[in-house]
Amino acid sequence: MRPAGRSNSSRYTMLLAELQDAFAAAVAGGEGEALKSWIVEGGVKVDRRLEVYRNNMHHNLREALRGVYSVVEQLVGKAFFDGAASRYIDSHPSASGDLNVYGGAFPAFLQHFPPAAALAYLPDVARLEWALHECLHAxxxxxxxxxxxxxxxxxxxxxxxxxxxxxxxxxxxxxxxxxxxxxxxxxxxxxxxxxxxxxxxxxxxxxxxxxxxxxxxxxxxxxxxxxxxxxxxxxxxxxxxxxxxxxxxxxxxxxxxxxxxxxxxxxxxxxxxxxxxxxx
Structure with missing residues (x-):
């Protein structure tokens, strides 16, 4: 990734932190317009490139949730779990590069997730799994x-x-x-x-x-x-x-x-x- 089509005087007007924030927001599902002038397509559209990053991020976060909440997945099935995990990821972007700290709000999310309303015990099972996970990594x-x-x-x-x-x-x-x-x-x-x-x-x-x-x-x-x-x-x-x-x-x-x-x-x-x- 490098600035494309900008003069030397304007190439560095966007600070590195701002560029990183814009990239993170785009990967998390936001607009990627702010990045397009900074990315050389090289035959691959910018939107497609961002989609690859976005899919990889979703996959990694979903697998992190699966690793923690294995009993929740057994209770609801893989398809249900994947759908719930995707909804959670969309509304709870990761704030850290450490996947071990991601997913702490999943029990509360399940408590207010309409498709899980019939499984009143599910959020507490998730709370137990998160407690076990935290203890292992504390x-x-x-x-x-x-x-x-x-x-x-x-x-x-x-x-x-x-x-x-x-x-x-x-x-x-x-x-x-x-x-x-x-x-x-x-x-x-x-x-x-x-x-x-x-x-x-x-x-x-x-x-x-x-x-x-x-x-x-x-x-x-x-x-x-x-x-x-x-x-x-x-x-x-x-x-x-x-x-x-x-x-x-x-x-x-x-x-x-x-x-x-x-x-x-x-x-x-x-x-x-x-x-x-x-x-x-």
């Missing part, structure tokens, strides 16, 4: 050493602010999405029909070694971890958990999540106000 973090916690004075416990491992995600659904997902991992060795009846639940999705796994969570555990993920203090997070379950065992929950590397770091925030929920 950064690593060293485990939290219990000796650090032991060194925190008791009077500062309420002000502890924990950090979740970057490769952890929390998910709630009114549908049995984990059962649906697991049923589609059997590589054709399935007995009977998939039963999607029954209640949903709460899940902790996390990376374990080179794979991602799902663990069922009680509601109070979910509430605690969600509050921590939003930067709330231990006292505030405990208050929320006790609201979900007055008999919640904080000590047992903390030990479990530190041992499982759900919680990997902490800091001591400013002093909490008097009257905060005790954390003993």
């Amino acid at each position: 950064a690593d973090h060293p485990p939290l050493e219990l000796v650090r916690l032991e060194q925190v004075p008791i009077e500062s416990h309420a002000a502890l602010v924990f950090r979740l491992h970057p490769a952890c995600r929390l998910l709630s659904s009114s549908f049995p999405v984990l059962r649906i997902w697991e049923w589609h991992q059997t590589c054709g060795q399935r007995d009977g029909m998939l039963d999607i009846s029954g209640e949903g639940g709460h899940l902790l999705v996390r990376r374990s070694g080179d794979t991602a796994e799902c663990c069922a969570l009680a509601e109070a555990d979910l509430v605690l971890l969600h509050a921590m993920s939003e930067g709330e203090s231990l006292a505030a997070a405990l208050g929320r958990a006790l609201g979900a379950d007055p008999g919640f065992d904080l000590a047992g929950s903390l030990l479990r999540h530190v041992a499982q590397q759900t919680l990997v770091d902490f800091r001591v925030a400013a002093s909490t106000a008097s009257g905060s929920t005790p954390c003993g």
Whole structure:
């Protein structure tokens, strides 16, 4: 690609960034008129050249979605999935050259995609698949050493602010999405029909070694971890958990999540106000 038919004084009036933006917009489906004077056809029309780029881009993005949402595709079939993916790509252009970060809004798209309206569980299955995908590609973090916690004075416990491992995600659904997902991992060795009846639940999705796994969570555990993920203090997070379950065992929950590397770091925030929920 080079400027065609322009004088030396005007060849560089379009900055490189502007040229790149125009090319990206044209490949994404916009007008290519702004590029025509910058492209030497060489026997191939500019529109045709852009169409080749456009088709390649759509193919790559569609295959990226297919790689993440394999269970969604199994649920709806290849033709339906390809159609939904194409609609999504048209309305959600990629903002990065890294295909691993593309597709995070696909679950929300499916929730408002009229042809999928009869499959109410589909968006939550997609959310689970995206959570698994994110956990696989998230950064690593060293485990939290219990000796650090032991060194925190008791009077500062309420002000502890924990950090979740970057490769952890929390998910709630009114549908049995984990059962649906697991049923589609059997590589054709399935007995009977998939039963999607029954209640949903709460899940902790996390990376374990080179794979991602799902663990069922009680509601109070979910509430605690969600509050921590939003930067709330231990006292505030405990208050929320006790609201979900007055008999919640904080000590047992903390030990479990530190041992499982759900919680990997902490800091001591400013002093909490008097009257905060005790954390003993």
